[in-house]
Amino acid sequence: MMTYVVFMLTIAAIYALLAQSLVPVWGQTGMVNLGLVGFFAIGAYAAALLTKNAGWPVFIGPIAGLVAGGILGLIVTLSTLRLRDDYLAIVTLGFAEVVRIIASNEIWLTGGTDGIAGIPALFERGTGLTFHVQFMIAASVLCLAIGLLITRLVKSPWGRVLRAIRDDQTVASVAGKKTVRFKAQAFMLGASIAGLAGALYGSYTSYIAPDLFLPLITIYVFLAATAGGNTRAIGATAGAYLLVAWLEISRFIGEVIPAFSAVQVASLREIIVGLALVLVLRFAPGGLFKEKRQKAPAA
């Protein structure tokens, strides 16, 4: 039971990283990354391939996740950032699909649908609960560090430009800001964080496969960020912990009600998550931790 709680806390920290990755992109700049799960997967595969298949040191894994997420983020945005924001939504949604297709079919590299097993972790896996606690602490510290970094960036002049772009892109560019560059930076930052989360996930569970990276994860994370507040790292983090708690509670409820099959329970959970996202968007758009009005700096 203890192991289970610690396990869920680790998973929650990883979800919190994913939700935080939406703060600079969606909350601050108003861009939508509907392919979040694709960057999550890219980070997981990059770390797994380097630390398992290529035998690089384990600490390279998270760095590889960061870098791979950032590079892919740049590639995906290159073609769309000058266009209307809807194009980014379409491209990112397609991107996540294509990542899954490639991961399923390039068997020589990714193991295909069988996935990659035996991904190494920084800590000794054989120690049972100790391993889980160590990993939970590491993931939580990383989550806190990234959260503080985002909070710092949001308050900086850089963050102010992002909000200016979100609220009125024309005004921002008239004020002399290179909006495309700022948008690319924000998107890359978000994609890197998602990649980092992926690297942690694979290293923790030791196993990844294309079927773990379904579009549903993106919806989960959007729900977490919206419910907690997508403009602040603390909001996104709180939302992610709440989401994981709800997913686990609903799993227990599903097991207690014997009337439904496993497929039905799974679909009911997804129905509730989808409905919750629509309801939160409609009735609680700012989330738990609303954006604070910022005073203009004294001249």
Added chain:
Amino acid sequence: MTFDILPQALVNGLMAGTVLAVPAIGFTAVFAIRGYPNFMIGAMATIGAYAGWLVNTGAGFSIWSAVAVAFVAAAIIGLAVEKVAVRPLEASGALTMAIASLAVSIVLENVVRFFFSNNLRGFDLPIERDAVIMGVRFGPQQLRNLLIALAIMASIWLILKFTRFGRAMRASADNPDLARLKGVEPVRIADITIAMGMGLCGLGGALLAIDSSVDPMVGTRLLLSIFAAAVLGGLGSIPGAVAGALSIGIIEELTVAYLSPAYRLAASFLVIILTLTFKPQGLLGARVR
């Protein structure tokens, strides 16, 4: 590279492209009028496929009436869901509506999964021999699907060209403010466009399912191809969607024939990226920046 499979790939591509044009028109029309990408299209294709399959295998409807039912079911459900769940978010902006439409489509697809599970099902079709003309095979059902798709496109063209609604719709896509000034009711136009667009996606899903199988992933199989067709043709342009769909159909079938069936959708994604990089207005669209 062998050339003897080329004619078959081209024919398959043209047929698949003509069928793909139906949901692509739906997606692009909704985008033109509502100004956001509506991601419900995938769920609508799935719902259309199941609605058609239900009346076909359950009530013995012919294929022709089954696809009509698919259109009506997706039109009604699509419009109702859009009005209840997506449109109230209009004030929060286009992207919020796009996210909501994606959330709603997850809900709808799982409602289908809840009642029908993940099993593959098939339409009740007569077993027929393929016709072979000059070494190219034609499936009789593929030809019927082609006829249905062509008939649908002809009717859309007639409606847009010659009816009052068609003129009003083209006017609001072109310049919503001017259209309103001229007495076009935006809400009614939006309603009819959504119903029509979602209906076309349902019909497209049914046509795809007749050719393959009925399962909760019908929409997912179509989604990327629809995007690619609409973007390549120019988002918001109906003739563009048709041209885009035909090209995407051929590109996908060439990928299947010469590269790998697995990379069919990846080819479509590549087309999206290349189009947006080099010619973002697409083949026939308006300026987008």
